[in-house]
Every structure is written in C-alpha cells, then in structure tokens.
Amino acid sequence: MKVLLGVSGGIAAFKAPEIVRSLRRKGHAVRCSMTRSAGAFVTPLTLEVLSQYPVYREEYLQPDNNGDELHISAARWADVFCVAPATCNTLARLALGLADDFLATTALAFTGDLLVAPAMTSEMWEKEAVQAHVTTLLARGVTLIGPVVGPLATGETAMGRMADPDEIVTAIEATAKGGDLEGRTVLITAGPTHEPLDPVRFLSNRSSGKMGFSLAVEAASRGARTLLVSGPVSLPTPRGVERFDVTTAAEMADVVDRLAQEAEVVIMAAAVADFTPRSTSETKLKKGAGPPRMSLVATPDILTRLQEIAPNTLRVGFAAETGNLESEARRKLVDKRAHLIVANDVSRSDIGFGSENNEVTVFRAGKPPLTIPLQAKRLVAARLLDLIRQELDGGEPGMDTAGG
C-alpha cells in the first residue's frame, strides 16, 4: 500500500517516525508531508531517512520546483492519506477545506481514504469548535483514529492522547482490506423522540444522537448498507448513510418496522420516549388556565416487537441507566428478547448523553459481560461493530476490550 503520512505540529509528532518505521517494516511505501509547525517537533531528516523519500514541505511552492504540481502528484500517488498527529488547527483546516499549505492542499486533491489521528489536550479536544470540525470530517467519511485517554504532555492523564502508532498502522491497513460488513444491511436508530403536548411543547430526553450517528459512520465505513432512523438531532448525515428522520416514538416504530425487514442487524441506540401524552392539544396550552392535567400512555416497545416483525435479525438494544446497571440490562436482555444489550451509566457526566465519549458494558445471554472502556464514541462504535460482526459470523467473540 502507498501511504502518505501528514504530520502536523503537536508534541505527538515525535511518534510519527515510529509510524513510518512500522509501515515500512510491513512492506508499505511511505511518503511524508510536514506542516510548518511540525518541524519544531520532529526533523524532516528523520522522516526522510525512515521513509526513504524527500519530505514534502512548503518548498513545493518554490520556483525551482520544475513546475511540478507536487500536491497533485502526491495525492495521486497515495492509496491512503493519514494525518498523525492531527492538531486542532489542521483538523479545522481540513474541515473547512482550506488549502493554505502542502498538507491541506493535498488533502483537497486526494480522492482516497483520509484518516486523522488527533492529539491535543482534553480541553482542546472537548471544545465545541473542535468537535464541530470532527463531526464535519466524520460526516464526509474521514476515519477518526483516537484520540484516547492516556498520559498527555501536560503530565495529566486525560482524553486527547494520540492513538498508539500500532493502532494507527492497524487502522491504515484496515482501510485497504475493504469493509468487513460489505453486503450486510444494518439498521440503526439514534437520538431522542419528541412527544408533543401542544404545538410548541414536547416530552423528550437529553439524547444527542452522537452514539447512534457514530455507529452509522462506522457501519457505513465498513461497507454496510446503513439505514439510520433519527429522532430530532442537529447532526449532519454521515456519508453513505440512508437517513430517515422521525419525531415521535410512534413514527420511529413505524419506520423501524418497515425497514427491519431489509436488515440483518438492528441497533436501537435511540433514547425512545417510554410514555407519550394520551392527547395533544391542538392549540398552545395557556398559562392562565393553570397547570394542565396530563395523562400519559406507553409508547410501542420497538425492540420487543422486532422479534415478531423481523425474527431473523440480530437485535441490539441500549440501556441508559442511572442505577442498577447490570440488573436492568439483564432484565432488558430477557424482556426485550435482544441478543445484546449495551448498557451505559447516564448519571456520569463524563459519558453518555451529549458527551463525546462513552464507556459501556455489553450483556449477552449466557456469556460474561464485556466492558468497553472510556473512549471516543466513534471508537466505542467500532468495538461494538467488531462484536456484532462476530455474532453475525456465529463465532465466539474475542473482543479486545483493552481500549483504543
């Protein structure tokens, strides 16, 4: 495989030579591009010697370049373009489509698989602006590798550490293998539902849809035909995903019932309202009339019904709990006749609803629970799909839960 490694200016750039060395050992051809700032953290000579090829830098704009359009030839040469480390500045430039240096210009000219391995402090990683750029990149089909929780250059242990070079190399190689869910259809639900009380008010919950959308991004990137039924969320449609927007639990149930016939796997990551108002006022409830009397009725239990509607599907439910995680998850496994229940503790502020990260425990009938440790939702999604693929293949899941 021909790998173009883009190195931007963060402390983790000192690990770029390790990535080059590892790729070369595995027989891949590597060329490197460095941003202006990257030179402060790693020398071009090191990357040049290890890759056995001159490093692309800003000289590509100089007149002694023989008129070569190096950004075009480099983009055409590479099968995979991986930016590691990807600083928040470079993530922003990629998301915005800027072409202000060799790396960013080449990324625009490049038509193959783009991977980014962010590295920064947890404050920077969690910043809304950075997350918005990451969301944009994911929606365009860019593969995110990490970041992970680990020791940072600041001395603390937190989210933001670049994924290990080994993991980055594995992710690069995985892109060449094609999708392991090719030919499968995966149906995913995401987000909350809104149960209307009147034309302006509704009952809902804090689900942001990020976990379900991360699963959709991951399923699509692995080649699955991915059907995403989403409640009201403000997230862009991931590339390659067929999206169906719904508002209420009843609408979600209808769409899932219809689509489940086509799917082999149904992953119910949506936080569907359990109750809905018995009646909805057609006009806005007025304050002057005093507190309204409200009567609620149960919504359809979409997951439970699936056993009859689509008995041959692999059914995966989510349990968002604030206590008794294990007993609740085990009860749901039985009551809802699910194959897997993915439980997370939404009382924790660092994971669950709205958070960028998650930590979940997967419960399966007759098997010990598996914990997927705290990491970015996209990585949790990847581990869950590993497990789901193994279940589909009928094999004994040997999931690596060590993280990353």
Ligand SMILES: Cc1cc2nc3c(=O)[nH]c(=O)nc-3n(C[C@H](O)[C@H](O)[C@H](O)COP(=O)(O)O)c2cc1C
């Ligand atoms: C010592 C030092 C360490 C830095 N580490 C990081 C980092 O880990 N992640 C990051 O996003 N920016 C980091 N920065 C800031 C970037 O170097 C800066 O935003 C730069 O403009 C990035 O440019 P580039 O993305 O074009 O390489 C660091 C800066 C300094 C001085």
